[in-house]
Structures are given as C-alpha cells and as structure tokens.
Amino acid sequence: MPRTPRTxxxxxxxxxxxxxxxxxxxxxxxxxxxxxRFAALLAPLREAAVAATADAANTTDATDTTDAAGEPxxxxxxxxxxxxxxxxxxxxxIEETMPRTTLHRGRLPGFVDRSFEPGALERFVATDExxxxxxxxxxxxxxERGEEFCGAAPDDALRTxxxxxxxxxxxxxxxxxxxxxxxxxxxxxxxxxGGSRSGDRRVPALWISQxxxxxxxxxxxxxxxxxxxxxxxxxxxxxxxx
Numbered sequence: 552m553p554r555t556p557r558t559x560x561x562x563x564x565x566x567x568x569x570x571x572x573x574x575x576x577x578x579x580x581x582x583x584x585x586x587x588r589f590a591a592l593l594a595p596l597r598e599a600a601v602a603a604t605a606d607a608a609n610t611t612d613a614t615d616t617t618d619a620a621g622e623p624x625x626x627x628x629x630x631x632x633x634x635x636x637x638x639x640x641x642x643x644x645i646e647e648t649m650p651r652t653t654l655h656r657g658r659l660p661g662f663v664d665r666s667f668e669p670g671a672l673e674r675f676v677a678t679d680e681x682x683x684x685x686x687x688x689x690x691x692x693x694x695e696r697g698e699e700f701c702g703a704a705p706d707d708a709l710r711t712x713x714x715x716x717x718x719x720x721x722x723x724x725x726x727x728x729x730x731x732x733x734x735x736x737x738x739x740x741x742x743x744x745g746g747s748r749s750g751d752r753r754v755p756a757l758w759i760s761q762x763x764x765x766x767x768x769x770x771x772x773x774x775x776x777x778x779x780x781x782x783x784x785x786x787x788x789x790x791x792x793x
Contacts, residue, residue, distance in 0.1 A: 692786065718784075
C-alpha cells in the first residue's frame with residue numbers, strides 16, 4: 552500500500568520567522584541596507600524553502616521540526632532542523648554575526664575567540680568538497696548538530712559524513728543555525744564546522760564559554776567528548792524564475 556506523504560511544516564511561515572529574526576537582530580544595518588531592501592534580498596528563497604520542505608515531506612517519515620507558527624519544535628532541541636536561512640559574510644561579516652547570537656534564554660552576546668589571529672577568519676573558507684550555491688544568501692537543508700560524533704576526532708567524523716552523502720557545515724552556516732535555533736547549542740553537545748578550513752590543521756567550532764556562544768577552533772585529529780561535527784543534507788539557492 553503506498554505511503555501517504557506526511558503533512559509538512561508551514562515552511563513559508565518558518566522562513567518568514569527567520570527573516571524577521573535577522574531584521575530584529577540588526578542584520579539590515581550591518582549589511583548597509585534598510586529593512587525593506589534586506590528582506591527583498593532574501594525573499595526569492597521563500598519559494599525554495601517551501602519546495603525543499605515539500606521534498607523532505609515526501610521522502611521521509613521523520614516528525615515535524617517546527618510547529619504551526621513556524622517556531623522551533625521539540626526536534627530543534629535534539630539538534631535537527633529542516634532548513635536554515637544563511638546570510639554569507641559577503642553581506643554581513645562574521646565579526647558582526649557572532650555578537651548577534653545568544654544561548655537559548657541567554658542574554659550575553661556570542662564572540663570570536665582570541666585564538667584567531669588577525670586576518671585568520673578571512674582565511675577560513677569553504678573547502679573544495681563543500682558545494683556552496685555561490686549567492687549572498689541561501690538555504691542549508693536537513694541540518695544536524697552531530698552529537699553522535701562527540702568523542703570522535705573531526706577527521707574521522709568528516710569521513711563518515713562524506714560516506715553518508717552529507718556535507719559539513721561552514722562557519723556562516725553554523726552561526727546561522729544558532730542564530731535561528733539557539734536551543735541547538737547546549738552543554739556537552741557543541742559542534743565543529745568542518746566545512747570551513749584555512750589550509751592548516753585547525754577546524755572551527757562553536758561551543759559555550761562565559762555563558763555565551765563562542766566561535767573557536769580545535770585540532771583536526773583531537774577528539775573532545777563535548778564536541779561533535781555538524782552536517783547538512785544539502786544546500787539550495789533561490790528557485791530560478793520561470
């Protein structure tokens with residue numbers, strides 16, 4: 552008997568929530584745009600979010616990850632969300648996006664660790680294996696924070712992720728994840744962002760320090776019991792106009 556596709560979350564509402572979240576956090580001013588122009592930059596991705604969620608609804612039996620109002624549901628707490636709206640550093644630099652993150656129900660702003668020497672962040676770019684859409688903004692789909700890899704060396708985890716046909720998150724994608732879903736970053740379930748590298752052994756990561764999110768890095772061969780590796784099922788740019 553054919554399986555009846557499950558009812559997908561209201562992706563349009565969830566997308567609008569993420570856009571409004573960025574506006575409330577001051578992304579338009581940080582990008583040099585007013586709120587209307589900033590929203591217009593992201594608007595073409597709304598249809599892509601609806602299409603991606605519909606695709607997922609027809610190919611998986613997983614439970615919904617947002618409620619009817621587009622708010623994060625229980626699965627966001629488990630570290631899985633259907634899509635995340637990503638604004639790249641070409642629009643708002645990392646030094647501006649990290650301070651706009653907080654922990655769930657926290658007030659202290661996120662920060663970049665001082666272990667990044669001057670100019671280091673600019674060198675942490677998407678790896679050749681990570682296929683970015685090449686736009687100022689895009690969606691990252693079927694996101695997992697990857698706590699199953701806590702205690703594994705990032706290099707080993709990245710091989711497993713690749714074998715599954717998944718892709719590690721970049722720095723911008725990790726920041727976007729905790730910007731829209733701060734519930735995902737919790738003690739002992741933090742995560743590396745292996746999709747961004749600088750040509751050395753460092754792997755950027757997000758964890759909790761001083762009661763706030765911190766962007767730091769760890770060595771690629773060093774396991775940490777509290778640090779997994781985040782990944783996604785894919786990425787999607789705006790749906791081309793007919």
